[in-house]
Amino acid sequence: MTLSAATRTRKIASRVAELTGEGALAVYSRAKELERAGKSVIHLELGEPDFHPAAPVVEAVQRAVADGHDRYCATRGLPVLREAIAEYLQRTRRIAVKSEEVLVAPGCKMALSLAMMALIEPGDEVLYPDPGFPIYPSFTRGLGAQAVPFGLREGRQFQPDMQEISSKITARTRVLIFNSPNNPTGTVFHREELERIASLAQEHDLWVITDEIYARILFGGEYQSIWALPGMSERTVIIDGFSKSFAMTGWRLGYAVAAKPVIDAMDMLVLNTFTCAAEFTQLAAAEALRDTTGAVEAMVGEYRARREIFVAGLNGVPGFRCVSPEGAFYAWVNVAGTGLRAEEVARLLLEEGGVAAIAGGAFGAGGREYLRFSLVSAPEQLREALRRIAKVAGAWAK
Ligand SMILES: Cc1ncc(COP(=O)(O)O)c(C=O)c1O
Structure with a gap:
């Protein structure tokens, strides 16, 4: 061209x-x-699963379209899906979330960028994992902020180095982003590291964005979300979605979980941009969360x-x-x-x-x-x- x-x-x-x-x-x-x-x-x-959504999910989307669920709908997501997400997180991640703390977006990436737009000011510093998902530093720079990497090194089994993170926090650090299990290393952050991140976040008054898109694809143990640690639900944004856990990449459906003022801010951004995620995919997503076929x-x-x-x-x-x-x-x-x-x-x-x-x-x-x-x-x-x-x-x- x-x-x-x-x-x-x-x-x-x-x-x-x-x-x-x-x-x-x-x-x-x-x-x-x-x-x-x-x-x-x-x-x-x-990073695209070669699986497709389970049959009841495909049937649910067909039914939703046939029944005329193809209209504009609630900007922050259908109440039925937001409730289903809150219940799902309680069931699979043992975290207490209210449906008013959930916002649905077309894709995990969109949920991530809304959260970043809501929380990051030009001139802020944002800590992110290196190696990690390349959109974190890219979108940070796009918002006029400075992307500051923290290393995940093989010598530490790709766990974060808390001394390094601590040494990189300045008066301008506003957000710490991480992803566990991490793309590309496959590392699941240990509970001790989550606790240390939580205490640094509280000490320095940081927001934490935890990208939990791979939380269900775990080869042992139970998933631990930093949200569940004392004092963290008020300063944490969970990003998750349907692309990987439910093999629904092309459906473009993700969500964010955060304290209500953050969700309200993100909702205003939704209203000013894409208006809402599609109604019929949201109805089918609620079926995916039920996962009746295992x-x-x-x-x-x-x-x-x-x-x-x-x-x-x-x-x-x-x-x-x-x-x-x-x-x-x-x-x-x-x-x-x-x-x-x-x-x-x-x-x-x-x-x-x-x-x-x-x-x-x-x-x-x-x-x-x-x-x-x-x-x-x-x-x-x-x-x-x-x-x-x-x-x-x-x-x-x-
Ligand atoms: C860490 C991470 N976050 C977000 C995404 C994007 O998810 P979605 O397809 O739901 O926008 C990916 C996809 O590769 C990813 O690896």
Whole structure:
């Protein structure tokens, strides 16, 4: 697409230049190009489940549309869904939430950006995990604030370093964002770390945004939300949604949980932007939360099986080292032992092996020596990917 001369001379708002994208999409485009040229590619680059929503959810959306539930509706979400979310969080995460503390948005990312718009002022500092979801620093910069990374390092099993976080808090620090289980490392923050984050937040009067989108995709133990810690519900925003736990990526449905004044502020932003999430997807989402077929547990069982196969296989590849993820559906692999840059390893895997993965630099400077593989293909595909990776490894394993 070429821009007309007039468009080129008119100025686009500077905040857009502060934003950056997500690395997965560039790899995906290249992989698609190779496929068009006749090459077979195993797609392990996107964070998109290869499952689809359970049958009762699909039936519920069809029924909702047939019954005419396709109108404008409540800006903060249908009361029936907000109540269902509050009940679901109590049941699955043991946290006490009132439905007035819930706001529904089209996607977890939208819920996240509304929360950030509601809480962050230009000039503020925002702490975020590195490696982590690239939208946190990008959108922070877009709001005119400063994004300050805190490292998640392999030497600490990718748990946050509280001394580092503490040393990076200044008078301008306003928000700390984290994601547990973390994309891309798969780390579940320990209870002690959550307690330390909570006490720092209280000491320095910070907001905490906890992105819990992978909370259900857990390979052991019970999920602990920082919301449940004493004094935290008033300064915490939970971000979650239906994309990963219920395999509903394209439905665009997420939600935020926060104290009522925060939800009221976000509601005003909704009114000024997208008005409401679609009525029929919200009705079907309430059905998803009921999970009458046990779809979530079955899906997590499948991810667990894939993790066992793939992580063990990757650890057998010369120059690769992979800590088994405790949650989410990614394998985060240290490739420093190959002697090549991660981008070069990713390039060789895609171009010569037909396996698409993302070089970890897309998740922050702390990811420079890593590759991320998504466990979103069936076991047989993952075994084939391992065979292909082993073949390409000949390029560095001399
Ligand atoms: C950590 C994290 N947060 C948010 C999202 C986006 O979720 P949604 O598709 O519901 O907008 C993703 C998707 O990859 C993610 O990994």
